[in-house]
Amino acid sequence: MSILNRWVIPGVVAVCAVTAITLFSETSKVEADLTQRAEALLKDKGMDWAEISFSGRDGTLKGVEPEENEAKWAIELLDLEWGVRKVVDETDDLKTQSPYSWGLVREDDQVSVIGYLPYSLTKSLPAEIDEKIPGVTISTQVEAARGAPSNIETVVHFSADLLSRLKRAKAFLLDDTLTITGTLEDGNADDIAQFEAVEEMIAATELNGITLDFQIARPKDPEDMVQAEDSEVDGFEVSRSADGVAMVGRMPSEDIRQTIIDLANRKFGAGSVSANLVVREGEKIANLGYDEYRRAALAILQAVSRLSEGAASLTADGLELNGGAFYEGALAEVREGLNEALPAGVTLNADLSVAAPGESVDAQECQTLLRNTLEKNTILFESGMATISSDSFGLLDNLVYTASRCTDNRIQIEGHTDSDGDDATNQALSERRAGAVVDYLVTAGIAADRLEATGFGEAQPVASNDTPEGKAKNRRIEFVIQAQ
The missing domain is CATH 3.40.1520.20 (hypothetical protein tt1634)
Known part of the structure; x- marks a missing residue:
């Protein structure tokens, strides 16, 4: 017994320890190898949203799945990789946005991308803009979301082509309606030529189910100028x-x-x-x-x-x-x-x-009316404060009138600032300004339970904060119809 206690048992323990260490070391090497190869495979297939980890030869897939069946396809690829035993799906679905809105804005050499796009387009669009409109500064404040029209890629490519010809214009998609607004100078030969080129482009493009609302008027010819x-x-x-x-x-x-x-x-x-x-x-x-x-x-x-x-x-x-x-x-x-x-x-x-009350409109039309009103003008505040300027009372009255035409819908009032000042101050200011607009609407007769004030501070710019013009665009209030 003394020999057993002194030599055999310690020897067995030592062998087991060495074996465990060896197995752990080998398992770690297997996991590292599988992870490296799996990550390379997913990256090669353009699935950079996916996160893969291994415990032994069993994998776990995480991340936000941008489109339906993307996770399924990723797992099918991984299952074919040598050494993988199985992969468990723990991914989350990308949110579905409704109403679905997206915008492309150009002001000379400044281009802004706003709203929502499918995941793949959020990655590829900046490079496309850079290629089609070389030399511009691109500001991107777009989120990936499901719910886009089936031919969203055609709409985006068409809009980028359009704004490559128009130096001051905006393309805005709301569900199945694409609205084009902008300014061209009367009597300007270059602007007249731009308009004619755009007309030809529109005539040659099929948007398949998307209604095009082109709101840019043809510039007057020089001889027609009075x-x-x-x-x-x-x-x-x-x-x-x-x-x-x-x-x-x-x-x-x-x-x-x-x-x-x-x-x-x-x-x-x-x-x-x-x-x-x-x-x-x-x-x-x-x-x-x-x-x-x-x-x-x-x-x-x-x-x-x-x-x-x-x-x-x-x-x-x-x-x-x-x-x-x-x-x-x-x-x-x-x-x-x-x-x-x-x-x-x-x-x-x-x-x-x-004025006589306007006819009732659905959520999509109401959003279009609100957006068009705010595209033409901006709600102004006293500098650094949440006090609404009297110069904006008329604009707000117009928004009240529109909001009264879609009484079945809730409206989120969003406040935004430029980047001057610190983040906390700008966040608080955007919240107070959104709240001031809600108070104005309630005083004018809009039901308080239809309205929600939200501040985003400087987190969602629509233009560069490097110029006074860009900062002015970023200081804004937006009205967003909420999905039912």
């Missing part, structure tokens, strides 16, 4: 319609003229305003002095900005104003604002009403 003449209006006239805002009249100084134009662009959006304002330095216009005329003109712009359609005419006889406000509360505020802002010598004759 030069502005001195206005016969001894005063200031503003008219607003579905086609935009037209201002005609005389201004007592260049300073006031430029102030009026700048303010109109802030209130209505730069692409919506035409101005034929002639400076008559030192003259009394509409029987008003310099400061009185300035006050009256500013009050008129604010009032018209809150009307869906209407017109204002300031002359020596007073102010004639007609039109429809977007809702009852806005109408009361327009009247009150004019009474407070107009100079004492200006007689007001106002024929105002509340």
Whole structure:
């Protein structure tokens, strides 16, 4: 027994320990070899979303499966690899997005990609843009998601081709509708040629089930351009319609003229305003002095900005104003604002009403209307604050009117900032600004339980933060219809 205890048992223990160490070492080598070969195989097949690990010869596949059956195909490949016994699927499904939206925006040498795309396109699109539009700076804020139209690749390739020809344009896909907006200069031969090339491209492209909404007008030929003449209006006239805002009249100084134009662009959006304002330095216009005329003109712009359609005419006889406000509360505020802002010598004759309610629309149409409104203009705030600028009251009234047409849908109000300042400050500011917009909508009559305020801080830019123009685009509020 003493020999057994002294020699045999310790010898057996030693042999077992050596064997265990050897087996562990060999198993680790097998696992490392299998992992290395499996990762190389998946990478070679373009499945960089997949994560593979081994315990012995048994594998576990993890990651977010971008498309249905991707994990199944990955496992079938791995099962054929020498040395693999079995692979267990522990992958998660990529989320399905509804409504499905994606956008491509170009401003000269700046290109932004926003929204959602299938996983494969999130990887390949930047290189495609770089090839088709060489020299541009690309900002990508796009998420991989399922739910895209079946021919999404055709839509994306077509949009990239289109924006390679248009220097200031946006392609936006919402489910099965692709909307193209942009600006071209009247009388510009290059822009006219661009438009004609785009027309040919559209005629030659079949989008298969996607409705194309092309909203860019053909630029006027040089011979059709009409030069502005001195206005016969001894005063200031503003008219607003579905086609935009037209201002005609005389201004007592260049300073006031430029102030009026700048303010109109802030209130209505730069692409919506035409101005034929002639400076008559030192003259009394509409029987008003310099400061009185300035006050009256500013009050008129604010009032018209809150009307869906209407017109204002300031002359020596007073102010004639007609039109429809977007809702009852806005109408009361327009009247009150004019009474407070107009100079004492200006007689007001106002024929105002509340615009007729719009027809009910479904979620997709509502999203399109909201997006188109915010593409034309931006909700403005006091610098560094969550106080909404009065210049944006009219824009918000328009959004209230649209939101009242889709009462069955919830709306997420998203706040975004530029990259100035620290992350925490920007996150808090974006949340407060989104909350301020929700408060405005609720006060205007939109049910609070339909609205949700969310802030994203600086995390989702749509343009480069390296330029003032890019920063201005990133400081924004977005309205997103929530899936039911």
